[in-house]
Amino acid sequence: MMNNKLFLKTLKSVLDKENEPLSNYANMTAIINEFFDELNWVGFYFVKNNSLYLGPFQGKVACTNIPYGKGVCGTTLAIKKTILVDDVHSFEGHIACDSASQSEIVIPIFKNDNIVALLDIDSPKLNRFTQNDKNILEEACHILESIL
Numbered sequence: 001m002m003n004n005k006l007f008l009k010t011l012k013s014v015l016d017k018e019n020e021p022l023s024n025y026a027n028m029t030a031i032i033n034e035f036f037d038e039l040n041w042v043g044f045y046f047v048k049n050n051s052l053y054l055g056p057f058q059g060k061v062a063c064t065n066i067p068y069g070k071g072v073c074g075t076t077l078a079i080k081k082t083i084l085v086d087d088v089h090s091f092e093g094h095i096a097c098d099s100a101s102q103s104e105i106v107i108p109i110f111k112n113d114n115i116v117a118l119l120d121i122d123s124p125k126l127n128r129f130t131q132n133d134k135n136i137l138e139e140a141c142h143i144l145e146s147i148l
Contacts, residue, residue, distance in 0.1 A: 004136050007035045011140055017147040025117070026056035028144060032121065033058045036133075040100050041122040045073055047115050052077060055117065062097045071095035073118050076106040080115060084134050086127045103128040107141050111148045 010031055015024045029042045036042075043057025045066060052066040052073055069078045072091055076083045085091045085104045101122040109117040119141055123129065 002035055002037070002136075004132075007031070007136065008139060008143065010035070011143050015144060015147055021148065022056065024144065024147065028119075028140070029056050029058045032119075032137075032140070036121070038123050038125045038128055039121060040124045041098055041120070043120055044109075045118045045120060047077065047117060050077075052118065059122070060098045063095055066095065072104050072106050073120055076108055076118055077115060080108055082107045082134060082138060084129050086129075088122075098122060100124040102126045105129045105134060105137065107134075107137055109141055109148075110145055116148065 011028065014027050014031060025044050029044065032042045033039060041057065041059030041062065043059065043062060044055035045052035046055045050068045054062055054064045066073045068074055072083055072085055072088070083106050088096070088101055088104050101124060103123045103126055105121050107119045108115045109119060119137065121129075121137070
């Protein structure tokens with residue numbers, strides 16, 4: 001079982017407003033990848049001109065551009081809230097960058113009430129992400145948002 005307090009403490013100790021923003025995003029992917037089991041992709045997509053562009057990540061080669069409203073990430077951008085998908089094959093329009101992915105969670109990152117990025121996490125296990133995972137990952141994203 002993951003230690004949520006240690007996870008958040010680690011994030012707070014590594015992420016810093018004085019760092020280059022890209023470095024904070026990159027370190028956050030590494031910390032998530034270290035603390036969470038059964039993941040095959042952790043990364044960020046940045047918003048530009050209402051599309052999503054690949055940012056720092058850990059995992060296999062990924063889609064570099066995702067249009068607004070397409071796939072889980074594009075849908076998250078459109079609805080502006082976290083999406084947790086137990087089975088990506090049941091999500092209409094799912095974009096399969098890694099055929100091993102079975103479940104996914106995507107969390108928007110806000111700055112001044114605008115989405116600036118998305119945290120995208122995939123797992124090769126169905127039903128991998130729990131409500132507790134959603135809550136702790138949203139809290140982690142709030143830590144990142146506080147230093148943007």
